[in-house]
Amino acid sequence: MGETARHYYLRKHNLAKAYINGTGCISPQNSIDSDWFFDEVHSPKGDYFEAIEPSYKDFIAPNLLRRMGRAIKMGVAAGNIAIQQAGVKNVDAIVTGTGLGCFEDSERFLLAILDNDEQFLTPTSFIQSTHNTVGSQIALIMKCHDYNFTYVHRGFSFESTVQDALMLFDEGKDTILVGGIEEHTPNYILLNRKANKFQVREPDMPIWMSEKRGIQMSEGAAFFVLSRNKTQSSLACINGIQTLYKPKNSEDILKKLHMFLSSHRLTLSDMDVALMGFSGDLIFDEKLKSLLPEIEKETTAGAFKNVCGEYHTATAFAMWTATKIIERQQLPKVLAISAKLPSKIKYVLIINQYLDINYSFTLVSQC
Amino acid sequence: MDALIEKLKGQIIEQLNLAEVKPEEINPDSPLFGEGLGLDSIDALELIVLLEKHYGIKIQDPKDGKTIFQSLRTMAEYIKSQGKS
Numbered sequence: 001m002g003e004t005a006r007h008y009y010l011r012k013h014n015l016a017k018a019y020i021n022g023t024g025c026i027s028p029q030n031s032i033d034s035d036w037f038f039d040e041v042h043s044p045k046g047d048y049f050e051a052i053e054p055s056y057k058d059f060i061a062p063n064l065l066r067r068m069g070r071a072i073k074m075g076v077a078a079g080n081i082a083i084q085q086a087g088v089k090n091v092d093a094i095v096t097g098t099g100l101g102c103f104e105d106s107e108r109f110l111l112a113i114l115d116n117d118e119q120f121l122t123p124t125s126f127i128q129s130t131h132n133t134v135g136s137q138i139a140l141i142m143k144c145h146d147y148n149f150t151y152v153h154r155g156f157s158f159e160s161t162v163q164d165a166l167m168l169f170d171e172g173k174d175t176i177l178v179g180g181i182e183e184h185t186p187n188y189i190l191l192n193r194k195a196n197k198f199q200v201r202e203p204d205m206p207i208w209m210s211e212k213r214g215i216q217m218s219e220g221a222a223f224f225v226l227s228r229n230k231t232q233s234s235l236a237c238i239n240g241i242q243t244l245y246k247p248k249n250s251e252d253i254l255k256k257l258h259m260f261l262s263s264h265r266l267t268l269s270d271m272d273v274a275l276m277g278f279s280g281d282l283i284f285d286e287k288l289k290s291l292l293p294e295i296e297k298e299t300t301a302g303a304f305k306n307v308c309g310e311y312h313t314a315t316a317f318a319m320w321t322a323t324k325i326i327e328r329q330q331l332p333k334v335l336a337i338s339a340k341l342p343s344k345i346k347y348v349l350i351i352n353q354y355l356d357i358n359y360s361f362t363l364v365s366q367c
Numbered sequence: 368m369d370a371l372i373e374k375l376k377g378q379i380i381e382q383l384n385l386a387e388v389k390p391e392e393i394n395p396d397s398p399l400f401g402e403g404l405g406l407d408s409i410d411a412l413e414l415i416v417l418l419e420k421h422y423g424i425k426i427q428d429p430k431d432g433k434t435i436f437q438s439l440r441t442m443a444e445y446i447k448s449q450g451k452s
Contacts, residue, residue: 063405066384120420122382123412 022086049309099312155358180313218309
């Protein structure tokens with residue numbers, strides 16, 4: 001189903017909520033540790049934020065591990081943690097999203113073509129290079145023979161997985177694993193650096209006030225076990241999600257945001273926290289900067305890319321953060337843009353932008 | 368023959384990314400598939416490419432693979448028999 005058709009479907013059918021029963025997150029922070037809550041925050045090394053990876057032997061069998069690239073390892077490990085937390089043995093669907101897919105294996109396969117003059121090509125890196133490898137590896141490990149889909153929609157990749165999950169619940173599925181995965185390789189970083197796509201941020205300059213060009217590219221994987229019905233282990237709830245392609249200006253975003261919230265019978269003033277996807281790039285953040293005063297009039301604004309960096313599926317990290325904020329009933333100071341912190345947190349709104357092209361609203365609440 | 372077996376051990380470890388396996392742990396007479404190293408069908412394709420890339424040997428009949436890749440020693444013997452060691 002295309003983007004427009006999915007929008008139409010989601011608007012026409014007032015879809016049910018999705019309850020988050022388990023989460024797993026690998027990021028440039030220590031998010032792999034379920035007790036970590038922004039108490040110790042790592043800074044990027046220069047212009048690039050590298051994911052902190054766990055010992056994968058704890059999550060993946062050695063005979064499988066030897067063939068996996070980093071994206072697959074991160075995805076399988078994060079998925080595994082989410083499933084364990086949710087306490088489920090299997091799921092009815094696995095839906096993953098990735099902007100670049102298994103980049104390391106794609107590069108390895110293409111380099112082998114060049115280095116060996118299109119000969120002696122081995123199957124492993126080709127098999128592992130396809131974007132849907134993460135979802136399929138999880139399915140193989142779990143022996144899940146049900147629905148398995150991967151969205152490769154640039155800055156909407158993760159959002160598409162959540163939209164699909166909401167529609168699948170509408171069709172009768174009960175438990176769904178969704179996740180966003182991104183990895184980068186030294187070559188990709190080098191090329192982007194040469195193209196001046198990165199910036200080294202000044203430590204004292206808040207990301208939402210940056211006046212420089214360039215982002216801090218990053219990577220990671222965040223997975224969620226979603227269920228149609230509330231369970232004892234439900235941590236938070238996804239009320240809705242909406243994507244917005246190339247909005248004209250901040251007024252356009254605000255108008256769509258009001259419409260999105262009113263479709264849930266809510267207003268901006270009902271939001272306790274609004275996590276905004278400031279990337280640190282002067283141009284890409286321009287519309288969010290204009291939007292910020294309007295947001296701050298009604299609620300507490302926060303950021304998240306100052307701790308996770310920028311990547312296609314950064315919304316997955318934001319959703320993990322929103323779940324944690326609701327669980328802990330606290331907005332960590334490192335994320336706060338507004339001076340006044342909320343005393344209770346029922347609704348967390350994520351307003352993301354990717355390269356000023358892909359915008360999205362995700363509404364997460366207490367359940 | 369022993370030198371070829373040692374060389375093959377290193378090449379197999381590298382090609383199949385057997386980072387956990389040390390050359391001395393590979394018994395040249397143990398089966399490569401199922402038991403022993405526990406390789407699978409994807410590894411078989413990797414080994415076919417290894418023979419072609421490093422020794423210039425093309426396995427014409429896939430049925431021969433079962434005999435050739437029985438163990439490290441049978442692989443080495445096959446390479447010798449092709450005069451490519």
